[in-house]
Amino acid sequence: MKPKNVIVFKVTNFFSTLTDKQVILIVCFIGASIQTIYILNRFLEYDTLIQAHVGVPDATTIPDFNLCFDLLDVLNFTSLSTSYPFIVQELGYKPGTPITNGLIRSLRREKGNDFIFFSIGQFKINQLWQHVVSPSSVYTKAFAQKVSSDGVIEEPCSSTRFFIEQALCYSFSCSDGSNSSIVTGLNDLYKKLNKQEIFTILIDQSFFSSIGYYWVALTSRGKLPFGTNLKWESQQGFNVTRKHTFFFYTVEIHRLPLPYNSKCFDYSVKGFSSREEMNDQCKINLSLQYFGGPLPLNIIESPIDAPLGYIMFEKNRENASFLAIVSDIVDHCDHLTAQLDCFEIIYSPSSRTPLPIWSEHTEITIEQISDPVYIIRVEPKLTVLDVVISIGSILGSWLGFSIADSIPQVTSFMGTHVFKFTNKKKGRDFQIQSHSNDDSHIFMLPSSESIKYQNYRAYLQRYYFHRYPFNYHQQGWPFTKVKARLY
Incomplete structure (x- = not known):
């Protein structure tokens, strides 16, 4: 079989094992990823807008x-000529001629400013x-x-x-x-x-x-x-x-x-x-x-x-x-x-x-x-807040992400399964009992008198029955639904 056909076969075989819900979830994930990458690329281009106010x-x-x-x-040409007498000759006058501002004004009219500047x-x-x-x-x-x-x-x-x-x-x-x-x-x-x-x-x-x-x-x-x-x-x-x-x-x-x-x-x-x-x-x-x-x-x-x-x-x-x-x-x-x-x-x-x-x-x-x-x-055309809002809208449209519903679920999952993982690993609710009569190991639930079993029942009373509008009748068939009690 050719390598191309092998890849097609593996992809087809992979999708054939998925349910319709899983296929839709993959398509939605791809769509959300493409839109998110597009938004991030636009933000990283750092385009700007010009706003004018009057x-x-x-x-x-x-x-x-x-x-x-x-x-x-x-x-002050009088003071300047007193300190530097040679400026009188530079201006074209005889030594000792008193240089006044009035004389300079008439000289500017005759010969121009450049003549005096160069002097x-x-x-x-x-x-x-x-x-x-x-x-x-x-x-x-x-x-x-x-x-x-x-x-x-x-x-x-x-x-x-x-x-x-x-x-x-x-x-x-x-x-x-x-x-x-x-x-x-x-x-x-x-x-x-x-x-x-x-x-x-x-x-x-x-x-x-x-x-x-x-x-x-x-x-x-x-x-x-x-x-x-x-x-x-x-x-x-x-x-x-x-x-x-x-x-x-x-x-x-x-x-x-x-x-x-x-x-x-x-x-x-x-x-x-x-x-x-x-x-x-x-x-x-x-x-x-x-x-x-x-x-x-x-x-x-x-x-x-x-x-x-x-x-x-x-x-x-x-x-x-x-x-x-x-x-x-x-x-x-x-x-x-x-x-x-x-x-x-x-x-x-x-x-x-x-x-x-x-x-x-x-x-x-x-x-x-x-x-x-x-x-x-x-x-900026896009600010950090704009990016956060856009990505939130994308996740909501494609994956049904909601701050009001999804965030509490994620934090509850993290608190229940991640942060308590270490404690659960140290002491499990199941016990392995060894029998001397045979070499088999049997998994058994703890007895109702054990402390761990009582803690597990308390956990159900505190978290499970409060969350759902019904519980299961313990005396009859396990899936018989009755109205929940209010705690």
Whole structure:
């Protein structure tokens, strides 16, 4: 007989010995197994869904306010020329010529900003840091406005300075003293004609009238405007006091870590507030190592002994080896931070037309959120709970599995046959009696007076007769059914 025929014969012979109930049980088991494997495969693929929600929040969390000015607008050239007299000749003037900011403004109109930037390009960041105007000359007051039952409370905001590209920036962070962001309610926003302001900064008008433009960006509390995934809004300086108002909306993005395809990462584990901060720090470290200075878009928070990245890059724009190393640095840092943040908030500010006001200061304000907030969530298609529910449904459909009925039966079986197996093995209810008259061994039930027999009767009384609606009459025929007694 051929091997194939042998296999067919054995399979046919096996199924011929089974009853109809056993065949149906095997088919149901195969069907349940196939569906269970399908569900598990779908779960292990880690597919995701993207859900988007749009709405207006009940309260606004005050973000950090980043205000940037052109570096040439905030450099004190009088102080710089006093400390470094050679800059006068670099700018094209005779030695001893007093260099004022007014003279610099006229020079910028004649020769452009690049001429002045290259004139001061030999200065290091720590040298320029000492000769920028003081914060008190830029702004008088910065505070958050928090609505309470007693009225509007002003909470002062702290600031930090940093260089980025060709600008000096101030980052204002507001908290309520508990190291957490200030949250302000809508305060019946739609019942009032005026909008509630949540942040205000008072700019010195003499300084503001001397600048060309300024730039504004909003970030989460404690984060600087790293990277390109944010929106900068610009406005022009004016000779008269005006109120500059900004409003904004936010986009929240929630991602899932590996093994899901969004592949996000929590960079706080590595000591960084975000992916962009780690990427920026990576580029600073490598560019300082290879060139002795940062790249143009790097954020410099402290006065380091290095030239401005913008000046260094412009001087080596035609240097192929320099550009190749810059490209390698950027690629390397982007590779290290390829995984996106698991949670990210993108702020998108917009400006209204500045309105004239009667004041000694120019006001820059931010309104609380009135535009919709967008929340994007990446969620798994199947969770562990979904898998458990699906497998339970499969077992119920194919095998008749029920939590209410099957679980008690399984636990009862385990308690009766498994956990008591050791005790039953040590002392059985049957005894082997040896007779000296012959060599046979006879299996006999224990007598009714024995302790084990009495225990067995007690077991039947406790477990058997309670469970079924009838018992068997002990005096008559063994299968005569009578009504059960209530215990």
